[in-house]
Amino acid sequence: MNEKFSGSQEYVASQELMTTVNIAIALQKPLLIKGEPGTGKTMLAKAVSDALGKDLITWNIKSTTKAQDGLYVYDVVQRLYDSQFGGHGVDDISHYIQMGKLGEAFQSEEQVILLIDEIDKADLEFPNDLLWELDQMEFYIPETKETVKAKHRPIVIITSNAEKELPDAFLRRCIFHYIDFPDAAGMEEILRVHFPDLDQKLLDQALKAFYYVRQMPALEKKPSTSELIDWVRALQASGVPAQQITKTIPFAGVLLKKDKDLDVLKKNL
Amino acid sequence: MFIGFFFLLRKRGIHVSLNEWMSLLEGLEKGLHQSSLTGFYYLCRAVLVHDEADFDKFDQAFLEFFKDVEFTGELPEEFMNWLNHPAEDVESVRKDLEKLELPAETIEEILALIEDRLKTQHEEHDGGNKWIGTHGYTAMGNAGWHPHGVRVGGQSMYRTAQSVAGDRKYRDFRKDNTLDTRSFQQAFRTLRALSVQTDTSERELDLDGTIRDTCDNAGNLKIRMRPPRKNTIKVLMLMDSGGSMDYYARLSSMLFQAAVKSGNFKELHTYYFHNCVYDEVWSQPTLRPNDRVPTDWLLNNFGEEYRVILVGDAMMDPYELHGKRYDWRSRSFSENTGYDQLLRILKKYPHCVWLNPEPKPAHSGYWNQTYLELDNVFPMYHLSQEGIEQAMKSLMRRR
Known part of the structure; x- marks a missing residue:
């Protein structure tokens, strides 16, 4: 194995995560990443692509996304209109076939990283519809009688927020990893990557306050890593003295996005 | 090996x-x-x-x-x-x-x-x-x-x-663990399956239908519209508060949070009771006199399309369930016992479950007499992810 993932400059990966990524690459199976929001699931794909020097193709899944959209889209309506108004090339169906993200990844001349982001947003059957394509890395276009086969097996990374259960048959084909919410030490490392010259005292206090806020039981939405990073940026810019942070928790609006949660914080201070 | x-x-x-x-x-x-x-x-x-x-x-x-x-x-x-x-x-x-x-x-x-x-x-x-x-x-x-x-x-x-x-x-991620909003939320999502096409004036383009119709129409564009799928689930949650439930306060609040957060319901109303539902319930868990709401009002204002989730340990002194309450304000006994009120709820709402943080007692005793009794009339489920999943499934069909 000549290609190994070992984190990147902007992304701090745990030993565990790196091992799992490398397992998935070596076994040529899709890597399924689950975890709390803000643990860097989507960022992982970017980091892997940077670390291995490969292009990243992102397929963002929405509730309306169909498996077919990822393969190719046959623009029937356009063809109909063209035929009605006598456009050119109506006979050639391949004019109206456009590759989806998966098709794009298959057709790429070099191996790419394919990120299927938030797969759980889609319909329950969605993952099942992709089984064959992800397994065999090919699909068939009946309209043009063509088979699109992956030139280089893409490295597939799939993220899920666990909104829906994923089907068993799909899960069996994936390598699975659950990203834990980082502990204080891990979080410090992450902050250090973003703020190399941050005052240690400020960092300690900010982390302390952050984990204090997180453990409050009545919160509706717990702050996550990205909110912490924004918050530290705000603290740094404003020059609030470090010892003030844990006492008053300034700019709490950056950490907590809901009015209710802010009220909870006020009561707890 | x-x-x-x-x-x-x-x-x-x-x-x-x-x-x-x-x-x-x-x-x-x-x-x-x-x-x-x-x-x-x-x-x-x-x-x-x-x-x-x-x-x-x-x-x-x-x-x-x-x-x-x-x-x-x-x-x-x-x-x-x-x-x-x-x-x-x-x-x-x-x-x-x-x-x-x-x-x-x-x-x-x-x-x-x-x-x-x-x-x-x-x-x-x-x-x-x-x-x-x-x-x-x-x-x-x-x-x-x-x-x-x-x-x-x-x-x-x-x-x-x-x-x-x-x-x-x-x-903490075990499915039978009882303390995790995330898993509760997921359990509530079971109810998502109930979203239906509603009869509203709102219409959205049915692309597949349009294509099919257009083809049938020899290539002349024919647009078809359809009503959008909407979540129509309305939930009424009645939670036991205080007393023997204090021990489960955190659990109850997590359940509540999960229900709010999951955002799967068109409406979610929560009321609180103490021990058993009597003539009045409260709109806040603190059970202050000002927050009182008559149970009759509840039954009159929430139609039978509401799915009712009762949360409580169902453990009380038998007289608290069957005895008529003495009202100190009007100096008279109430008309209905707690048991009567519960049966009224059960009768009115065809979709009704009871979530109990206390596992079903193995032996009957004085304090769990009421548990077993209510277990007989209510579809009762344990307040854990698995229990909620089962409860949600049973909420989807009429009793």
Whole structure:
């Protein structure tokens, strides 16, 4: 194995995560990443692509996304209109076939990283519809009688927020990893990557306050890593003295996005 | 020998299929376990387990299987063969380890040994097999590997598998665990399946239908519209507050949060009662007099399309359920007993479940008399993820 993932400059990966990524690459199976929001699931794909020097193709899944959209889209309506108004090339169906993200990844001349982001947003059957394509890395276009086969097996990374259960048959084909919410030490490392010259005292206090806020039981939405990073940026810019942070928790609006949660914080201070 | 682990996992409720097992073997063939038991642990987990809810079961099974199988007995040789398949110096490593005849020390013993040996150790030591050093094979030192090893200072390179598995830090994700909003939320999502096409004036383009119609229409565009799918679930939650429920306050509040957060309901109304639903309920869990709402009002204002979820331990003195309440304000007895009120709710709402944080009592006693009685009339489920899932499923169909 000549290609190994070992984190990147902007992304701090745990030993565990790196091992799992490398397992998935070596076994040529899709890597399924689950975890709390803000643990860097989507960022992982970017980091892997940077670390291995490969292009990243992102397929963002929405509730309306169909498996077919990822393969190719046959623009029937356009063809109909063209035929009605006598456009050119109506006979050639391949004019109206456009590759989806998966098709794009298959057709790429070099191996790419394919990120299927938030797969759980889609319909329950969605993952099942992709089984064959992800397994065999090919699909068939009946309209043009063509088979699109992956030139280089893409490295597939799939993220899920666990909104829906994923089907068993799909899960069996994936390598699975659950990203834990980082502990204080891990979080410090992450902050250090973003703020190399941050005052240690400020960092300690900010982390302390952050984990204090997180453990409050009545919160509706717990702050996550990205909110912490924004918050530290705000603290740094404003020059609030470090010892003030844990006492008053300034700019709490950056950490907590809901009015209710802010009220909870006020009561707890 | 090794296949035993496969069967143990299946026995412990992790449904490993043969395909996954083959993937694991392929991974071992490729050396993905990095010749360490810890690497092996991560490899197994990544390939065989697909849900963080199963991590804990896996940890336990792993411990059960690999806890005592050290470098004694007949397994290790085979096992080491397995693990070191691709390593260059398989033979030497294995011979070294066999020569050592490492006993299966327990952590405590090792700790004691360390102290002892630290006292006697004077020179620096690397790669040996007796003293504490780096990259050695004894149970102590840094960056060495022995399944029961203890690290002395330095950065942890590999946490030994047993200490990782032994942490059981995925315990919270077990499906039968009761304290986790995330899992509650997921359970509530079951109700999502109930979203239906509503009869509103709102219309959206039915693309597939349009294409089909247009084709049928010999290529002349014919647009078809359809009503959008909407979530129409309305939920009325009645929660027991105070008294014997204080113990479960955190659990109840998590359930409440999960219900709010999951955002799957068109409407969610929560009212609180104490012990049992009497003539009045409260709009706040603090049960202050100002927040009182008559139960009649509740029944009149919430139509039968509401799904009702009662949350409470159903444990009370039998008279609290069957006795008529004396109202100190009007100086008279109430008309209905708590039991009557509950039956009224049950009668009015065809979709109604009871979630109980208390597991069903095995033996009947004075305090759980009411539990068993209510269990008979209400579809009662345990307040855990599995229980809620079942409850939600039963909420989907009429009783």
